[in-house]
Amino acid sequence: MRTLIAALVLSALSPLTWALDAADQQRLTTIQQRWAEIQYGLPEAQRTQAFEQLAGQANAITQARPQAAEAWIWSGIVTSSWAGAQGGLGALSKAKTAKADLERALALDPTALQGSAYTSLAALYDRVPGWPIGFGDADKAEQLLKQALQVNPTGIDSLYFWGDHLYRQKRYDQARDALQKALLAAPRPGRESADAGRRKEIERLLAEIAKQFN
Template sequence: MKALISALLLACLSLPAWALDAADQQRLNGIQQGWAHIQYQLPAEQRAAAFEQLATQTRAFTQERPALAEAWIWSGIVTSSWAGAQGGLGALSKAKAAKADLELALGLDPKALQGSAYTSLAALYDRVPGWPIGFGDADKAEELLQQALQQNPEGLDSLYFWGDHLYRQGRYGEARVALLKALQAAPRPGREVADQGRREEIRALLAEVGKKIR
């Protein structure tokens, strides 16, 4: 896997550096909105199949725009969400593929989408089983989340995943502070469905944190 990532990264770096143009942005917006619809508006039993279809779009995006970090970030996000929707050990191969996409994105541009690759990769390390089954690693997740917060200290997602990580580590007071701060994050234009869904997740997690603090 590492050899494949290195080869892809070398190939991409040999191409001209590309920034998002209007067509890329429109394509990215469509993927983001599609992800939010699946994640927050579809019944749970329909999500795996829907994410599989969306993954076909994100994979095409990476193939057509291989030097675009944003394409790899969203390929990783969609693939990891597909893995989560599928569940079980059978999802581990998808989690590994998502990890490779996000690592490639970081190699291309760690600042892309305000460091979103750090956040999404950290979430994988937090949720995937550890050795010998998978690559899960809470210490690695924390390192990546700290880098994400350096890039986007006021971001909805970066603060949510930081709060979630702290909750998983039993650091409930710190988790509560992070999650309350996340609720104050500025709205993201065009991502209203994602913002609403994420805020609902934050409130649900805050309720769980409250139970632990009492």
């Protein structure tokens, strides 16, 4: 399972952002910044423990603000990242917890953080093993990714995960197009590290796709 990421852009149009005061929003900003530090700055061997600590902080916000979709999204992202760092069947319970968090976010506000719950949940369905071991389902992932693109058609994350999904389905031409569009996504203020890391992932995947045409 690959580590997951979603955009932290609080939507001014969502009434559920009212559940977060300035201090809460700063706590979420700190979590997303720490997420990028762990994912793109720490050696792989150190990520599991670091994500475990961060998951505790994210969970604390969901307990304090249970009606805030943004809090559940970041709890799901961090927990799924923890699962990805751990790997193996032992991480499946964490993936299920992340799935529940993201589903809770969708029930509260599917447009929160520009539809990031759709993207993150789709990534889980794409990467978790299928039945009877896990809940992985490529068809479900595609459905969710299309919903994510309806909310955020030009976002670097929504386009990256759509391209990754198409690559997994061996739809290489479509995957290349989606990933090239992802590279054109507008920079996200305050998320420079995450954007830089994501662009490297996109470039690596484009290189893998290029091999399919040689």
